[in-house]
Amino acid sequence: MESAYIFGLNQKKLIRTNNITVKYGEIEIKFPNINLDYGGQLLIIGKSGSGKTSLLNILGGLLSAESGNILVNDIDIFSLSNKKRDKFRGQQIGFVFQTPHFIKSLSVNDNLKFSQYMSSKINQSKIDMLLKKVDLNHLKNASIQNLSEGEKQRISIIRALVNQPSIIFADEPTSALDDNSCNNVVDLLTNLSRENNTTLVIVTHDKRIKDKFPNQINLNDF
């Protein structure tokens, strides 16, 4: 079965995938074709083992697909050399994971600065502005290890945005959070990505956020 999900009316799409498959031993997972507009928001849901994270990793250039191709910003990311793909990822893509990991030896500010350093565009005012938005400016110079899990997740959202990427991929960003924090994180992600005109793709099995996204793909259907 070949299926295509087209989100948005623009001709020019930020993400276009074509017949992506991934193989784990004898098992092959086929993914639907996705066409997503600039600034769009998409929720990919599915139960465990449906390949949500694999799809996200393939879209983000972290995992090679068995077959098919992915165009992000009209660039076939797997045709790029490793070095160029790393740079492309640093500049164009932001990631948010269920468990936020940071460079433990650095402060909050230095972690964010290091993210900018990796994409060669240090912009302290952008960091300050984002920290203010999430009310964490007072923790700017704190050690990342002293933050609560909720604070770390908010900082990880900022980290995903500091380079003004075209897309944010969020992998189960709310699964470990209580209802209140879950709503806060989703609101933060959707609002900040909208304000920055950044496309947002979330993969999750968290049913609490299902109703917040009109554009959805359910991998259980495949």
Place this chain on the structure above:
Amino acid sequence: MIFKLAWRNIITRPLSSGLSAVLLSSSIMVIVLSMLTMKQMKSKFNENANKIDLVVGAKGSRLQSVLCNVFHIDYPNGNIKLNEVGFLFKHPFVKSAIPISLGDSYKKHRIIGTNPNFITQIYNGSISKGNFFNEPLEVVIGANVAAKLKLDIGDSFSGSHGIEESTHDHEDFPYRIVGVLSPTGEIIDQLIVTSLESVWQVHPHNDKKGSFDLKTAEEHDHHSHDHKSEVSENNKEVTAVLVNYNSPRAKFSIPGIVNQKNALMGAEPAIEIKQLLDLIEPAVNVIYVLSLFIFGLSLFSIVVTLLNSMKDRKYEISMMRVGGASVRLIFISIILEGFFIGLLGSVSGLILGHSIMGIMARFLNLKYNYQFSGMVFDSLELVLLFVTILIGMTAAIFPAIAAYRLDISKTLKNKT
């Protein structure tokens, strides 16, 4: 930023990084300490050994004769009759023959009976204050003696019999300071120099003892001699004669003539010191090998430390890769950690080595009468610094490769 990251990664793991740095530092310290001690010892020994071609003294140990009469750190073999070495003063191959007589000291500074040539010819010394001695019991003192004992022209003191362990004071024969020598950085700075006549006057019966009893009180029968009596010309004794040649042929003839005489022995400082250093060298080499072993251990420790650190940091390394860090950047950041451990270890090792040398110098100055110093540097230290840093970086290659090979997607899948 990458430097900051590597540095922060080192200092936030003070125990493991510190252990590697301390091991490196210890080995560097031992190497530097051995190197500086040997360098200064060799330089001082060779420098002084080359000032004198032959030491003519009483039969016994040649090395002891050289150590006592040239370096002033050992006891004399005994005395020799002045008239037996008389031929040396007129021999055509001899440029200078300077007799010296030892036996007394003042507050651990040796009193040398000799003539002013001892100061001017051997040590190129000069008077900074006052004059050379003219009369018996007049002395000139080395610069360090003056500074340390706060002595000046016109001051008097009584010598003690013996060199390090005094048996009694010669209170009847007070010495009077008539001159202070300019500092030379040589052993002369530590000596008190007087005329031979002074020594003969203080020890008129040394011919009966055969040698000044320098070691113990038991050997010295203080009451058996009369200090007031005069020494007859035939009984005049000295401890040694320091000879310099004026012809290369002297090297082949003078020692032979001297050694043929029953009571005399010739010792060539250059040969004796070379033999002494050859004896010390294997011990120093053992220390070098030991420090190289610690060095190897510290490199192993760097590898283990960084590997463990990689294990702890695999999620953050994966996040760095996700954030766009190239494998090259990750590789460089870990090599930089090796660089910092190497830098910390080598710099602290060099500082420690020089500091301990500085402390040891105080003891060595007293023991060997030479100015050892912690502020002496060797170009090899720079090589050591670079090699250590290089090796620290090399040790980081293996952990860096482990980080380089990290599968980001698999790592994050296990904990996202």
